[in-house]
Amino acid sequence: MIGLFKVKEKQKEEAKNTNTRGGGGALVKKQSAGELRLHKDITELNLPKSCKISFPNGKNDLMNFEVTIKPDEGYYKSGKFVFTFQVSAVYPHEAPKVKCKTKVYHPNIDLEGNVCLNILREDWKPVLNINTVIYGLFHLFTEPNHEDPLNHDAAAVLRDNPKLFETNVKRAMGGGYVGEIAFPRCM
Amino acid sequence: MADLDVPQSKSRDLDKLLLRPGNLVGPDFDPGTELRDDMREYVRILVVGAGGLGCELLKDLALSGFSNLDVIDMDRIEVTNLNRQFLFRLEDVGKPKAEVAAKRVMERVSGVKIVPHFSRIEDKEIEFYNDFSIIALGLDSIEARRYINGVACGFLEYDEDDTPRRETMKPMVDGGTEGFKGHARVIVPGVTPCFECTIWLFPPQVKFPLCTLAETPRNAAHCIEYAHLIKWPEVHGGKSFDPDEPEHMKWVYDEAIKRAELFGIPGVTYSLTQGVVKNIIPAIASTNAIISAACTLETLKIVSGCSKTLANYLTYNGGEGLHTKVTEFVRDKECLVCGPGILIELDTSITLQKFIEMLEEHPKLLLSKASVKHGKNSLYMQAPPVLEEMHRPNLSKPLYDLMGRVQKDTIHVFGTALKNEEKQSSLTKLRVVFKGADGVADMDTAIGA
Numbered sequence: 305m306i307g308l309f310k311v312k313e314k315q316k317e318e319a320k321n322t323n324t325r326g327g328g329g330a331l332v333k334k335q336s337a338g339e340l341r342l343h344k345d346i347t348e349l350n351l352p353k354s355c356k357i358s359f360p361n362g363k364n365d366l367m368n369f370e371v372t373i374k375p376d377e378g379y380y381k382s383g384k385f386v387f388t389f390q391v392s393a394v395y396p397h398e399a400p401k402v403k404c405k406t407k408v409y410h411p412n413i414d415l416e417g418n419v420c421l422n423i424l425r426e427d428w429k430p431v432l433n434i435n436t437v438i439y440g441l442f443h444l445f446t447e448p449n450h451e452d453p454l455n456h457d458a459a460a461v462l463r464d465n466p467k468l469f470e471t472n473v474k475r476a477m478g479g480g481y482v483g484e485i486a487f488p489r490c491m
Numbered sequence: 492m493a494d495l496d497v498p499q500s501k502s503r504d505l506d507k508l509l510l511r512p513g514n515l516v517g518p519d520f521d522p523g524t525e526l527r528d529d530m531r532e533y534v535r536i537l538v539v540g541a542g543g544l545g546c547e548l549l550k551d552l553a554l555s556g557f558s559n560l561d562v563i564d565m566d567r568i569e570v571t572n573l574n575r576q577f578l579f580r581l582e583d584v585g586k587p588k589a590e591v592a593a594k595r596v597m598e599r600v601s602g603v604k605i606v607p608h609f610s611r612i613e614d615k616e617i618e619f620y621n622d623f624s625i626i627a628l629g630l631d632s633i634e635a636r637r638y639i640n641g642v643a644c645g646f647l648e649y650d651e652d653d654t655p656r657r658e659t660m661k662p663m664v665d666g667g668t669e670g671f672k673g674h675a676r677v678i679v680p681g682v683t684p685c686f687e688c689t690i691w692l693f694p695p696q697v698k699f700p701l702c703t704l705a706e707t708p709r710n711a712a713h714c715i716e717y718a719h720l721i722k723w724p725e726v727h728g729g730k731s732f733d734p735d736e737p738e739h740m741k742w743v744y745d746e747a748i749k750r751a752e753l754f755g756i757p758g759v760t761y762s763l764t765q766g767v768v769k770n771i772i773p774a775i776a777s778t779n780a781i782i783s784a785a786c787t788l789e790t791l792k793i794v795s796g797c798s799k800t801l802a803n804y805l806t807y808n809g810g811e812g813l814h815t816k817v818t819e820f821v822r823d824k825e826c827l828v829c830g831p832g833i834l835i836e837l838d839t840s841i842t843l844q845k846f847i848e849m850l851e852e853h854p855k856l857l858l859s860k861a862s863v864k865h866g867k868n869s870l871y872m873q874a875p876p877v878l879e880e881m882h883r884p885n886l887s888k889p890l891y892d893l894m895g896r897v898q899k900d901t902i903h904v905f906g907t908a909l910k911n912e913e914k915q916s917s918l919t920k921l922r923v924v925f926k927g928a929d930g931v932a933d934m935d936t937a938i939g940a
Contacts, residue, residue, distance in 0.1 A: 306529055306794050307519065308658060309624040313533040316622070335867045337637060337687055337828060344905045344918050347862045347874045363869065363881040394634045397695065416724045418701055425698040430691075452702040 338395035342366060345434040355438055367391045370405070371438055375445040379470055383408075383477045384490050387419075387441060389434070399428035400437060406490050409476035411448050411459035415485065419444070420454045457483065505556050508797045517796035526795055527556065531602075534794050535559040537623040539612060539639055541588040542566070543774045544629030544666050546578045547783030549592055552627070553600040555791050560596075561623070563608040563615070564589040575776035612638055621646055621661070625790055628665040629783070633693055636665065640678070640686035644829040645901075647680040649922065653831040655681025662793050666786040668778040671810040675785035676803055677793065683803040684822045685829035696770065711751060711758035715767040718746035734769045743768060781807060825919075832901060832920030839891040839925045843871055846890045850904060858917060861906035865894050873906065891925055898928040 346366060349357065356372045359365070371387045385408060390401040402424055403417040412420040421440045423432055453459030462469040472482045479489030509527045512520075536557055538548045541564035552560055568576070568583045568591060578595040579588070589607035597605055608615070612635060620626065620642045630636050643661040650656060663678040665686070678685055703709070704717040723732050723743065733739050744764040751759045765771060785805055792800045801817060808814045824830060833855050837846065843863065850858040863870040870885050870893050872878040885893055894900055901922055908917035 305519070305624070305660075305662070306526060306534065306796070307521075309535075309794065310529055310533040312624070312658065313535070335641075335864070337641060337690075339867070340827065340864065340903055340918070343862065343864055343869055343872070344916075346878070347872050347905065348916060349875055351875075357875055358877060363872075363878060364867075366869070366878075392634070394637065397633060397690065397693065399698075412702070414705070414721070414725075416721070418721060418724070420700065420702040420705075422700060426700045428695065428698070430695075452700070452706075454702055454705050456706070 336393040338391070338393045338397075339367065342391050342395055342434070348433075349435050349438075351435070351438060352442065355442055357438075367393075371441070373438075373442055373445060375442070378446040379448065379473045380410075380445040380477070382491055383445075385445070389437075391434075396430040396433070399424050399432075400434065402437065402441070407487055408490070409455070409458055409473055409482050409485075409487060410444070411450050411453045411455055411462050412444050414454040418454055420452050422452075502554070502556060508791075509556070509795055513797070515798055517792065517799050520796035522797075530556050530794060531558045534624045535561070535622060536790065537620065537626045538562040538629060539626060539635070540564055540629035540631070541576075541592040541607075542572070542629065542631065543575050543776070543779040544668060544783055544786075545588070546576045546592055547779050548627050548629050548666070548786060549596045549605065550578070550600075551783050551787035552790065553596050553603045553605070555787050557790075557794075558603045560593075560603065561606045561608060562589045562593055563610060563612060564592075565609065565611045575774055575779060577776075617642055617645065623661070625793060626661065626663045627786055627790060628663060629786075630665075630667070633690075636686050637690075639663070641828055643678075644680045644685050644687075647829060649681075649831040649834070651834065653834070655831070664786045664789050664793070666782040668774065668782050669772045671775055671778055671808065673778050673782040673807045673809075675782050675789065675801070675805045675807075677789050677801050678803070679793075679800075680829045682822075684820045685826060687828040688823040688826045689804075689820050708750065708754055708756060711747075711756060711760075711763055712767045714750040714754070714756055714759055715743065715747040715764050717750050718743045719768050722746050722750075734765075740765060740768065775809075778807070778809060781809070827903065827918065827920050830920060832922050834922045834924065836924050836926055837890065839889065839928055841890055842887055843890050843893060844886040847871065847886075850906075856904075856919065857909040858904060858906045858919070859909075861904045864903045864905075865900065868893075870894075870902075890923070891928065894923070896928070897925075899924040 343366060351357070354374045354376050357369060358372065359369050361368055367390070369389050371389060373385045373387070375381050375383060386405040388403050388405050392398055402419055404413050404419055405417060407415060419441070421444060423437060423440050448462060450459040450463040461472060476482050476487035477489070477491050479487065506527065510522050510524065512522050534557055536552055536559070538545055538552070538560060541549070541562050545562060545564060549560060549562055566588050568579045568586055568588055570584055573579055573581065578592045583591045587609035589609050593605035593607035597603055626639060626643055628636060628639060640663065643663050646659050646661045648656045648659040660680055660682070665676045665678060667674050677683060699713060699716055701720065704713055705721055708714050708717060719732065744761050747759045747764055751757070789801050792798045802819045804818045804820050806816050806818070822829070847861050847863065850856050850861045860873045862872045869882065871882045894902070899922065901920060903918065903920055905918040907914050
């Protein structure tokens with residue numbers, strides 16, 4: 305391609321003198337392929353009424369958003385839980401980073417907001433999308449699971465004494481203590 | 492022999508390749524001293540990354556007849572680099588890699604000019620990349636490769652009949668190593684598959700389930716990831732973990748040791764901690780040398796035509812015995828990054844609303860409920876309602892204005908398309924050209940001539 309490179313270098317020299325600009329496109333900031341896929345995911349969301357998505361940084365930052373889940377059945381009915389989503393430029397090669405912003409008494413979510421959901425880590429695949437993740441999170445509230453605990457105490461109570469677990473969840477969501485730990489009201 | 496009559500360069504071997512005709516040469520090969528001299532004068536190569544591969548690439552390119560090189564890297568030299576990043580010395584620790592690498596090669600190879608850029612690749616203007624004839628990649632992340640690939644493919648233009656225009660191609664030569672394994676590939680946008688066409692080649696990173704880390708650690712890596720992912724945020728709250736901060740790393744290491752003792756797990760060391768947390772795979776100097784040599788050779792071949800280029804992906808495995816293989820991957824014709832997309836001619840007066848309605852009727856698209864994205868700007872999103880509302884004011888504006896009044900550019904549209912009587916989710920690239928928009932058309936014909 306040497307001939308071509310030579311012509312282009314010479315043209316560049318000339319262009320420097322006459323100060324012409326090349327075709328369009330260069331003025332627009334480059335988007336990542338991950339961003340494009342994410343935008344598509346977002347327009348195709350098909351969420352149950354109990355899940356809402358919001359964009360605290362406005363329409364120019366869709367890579368960081370929040371999802372609010374209000375379970376309509378199960379232990380967590382009438383609670384309100386906010387999750388933050390951080391999507392990287394390598395999406396969907398890498399799963400979104402999801403944290404639970406609401407402090408919650410839950411076997412699969414620890415008190416720092418880490419979430420144990422297989423598709424967020426070991427079972428993530430690029431064919432999955434934001435919709436599947438939100439459904440996964442929703443599912444954690446309708447069917448909390450004591451076999452994959454992040455909060456052992458909660459998991460042990462759920463396994464050994466579901467009645468007490470139910471009481472604890474109600475107390476936590478109402479803004480009370482479970483053992484030594486205070487929970488903010490989230491109903 | 493022709494080489495007796497011409498002034499010899501200091502690289503005799505190179506002269507044997509460049510000054511004599513041959514049977515295995517590429518179609519445009521035109522041997523002679525002019526070729527050799529033009530390579531020095533007119534070819535500008537950007538080396539992306541000044542690490543293990545980057546050091547080798549700079550040295551190899553400088554010794555292969557290229558004199559105008561640039562190198563870009565955002566990192567500073569660390570002690571652990573010194574075993575293989577051979578351009579660096581102990582006293583260089585802490586200095587920018589790009590600057591030291593450029594200086595060392597210029598000291599050793601006379602007549603070579605290397606411009607260093609101590610910068611993130613994303614921080615450079617897009618036009619910066621257009622200045623180079625070829626981009627050589629010595630990177631260790633998919634993210635950075637994807638970025639450069641997007642930039643390089645962004646320069647590619649197509650004719651009305653979807654033929655890629657040769658003068659807009661920005662070839663890339665990509666090297667990568669992991670321990671005893673490596674690859675070298677040639678990417679000529681529009682001709683060979685781009686990075687995005689074959690993104691599926693990369694296996695996803697192994698991530699341990701959080702509950703395993705929290706509950707049932709079984710090996711040293713589990714203990715380290717526990718300290719890194721669970722214990723750190725628990726203790727430090729909002730303060731984020733910085734893998735380049737030795738104190739942070741030491742803290743994670745200490746916590747990992749405690750965890751390992753609790754569960755009776757052996758094998759947590761400081762270097763393993765670094766490896767797991769920063770996802771480091773041990774680098775082997777000779778793998779870098781082999782891969783860099785292959786990349787440099789391909790660069791030389793693309794530029795001079797002295798041989799046909801690699802088609803198009805070489806893998807090297809020096810782990811058990813030695814195995815190399817070349818695989819010819821094929822382009823994804825509908826690739827959103829390097830594919831031609833669909834050409835659409837529009838009036839400058841068309842509003843976004845009318846444009847979206849038009850996509851529904853367009854025979855190649857039949858796209859209903861389209862959302863529209865131009866570079867980083869989304870022009871319209873059909874859903875969710877909160878975003879639809881934010882974008883709604885755009886609908887009544889002319890698309891030409893929304894796209895910054897350029898004569899032509901690429902946009903992406905997505906929605907539901909009718910394919911073979913079936914509704915499918917679709918994401919398509921469009922090449923929009925505005926009829927009668929003035930100013931910029933002259934330049935294109937000048938290059939085409």
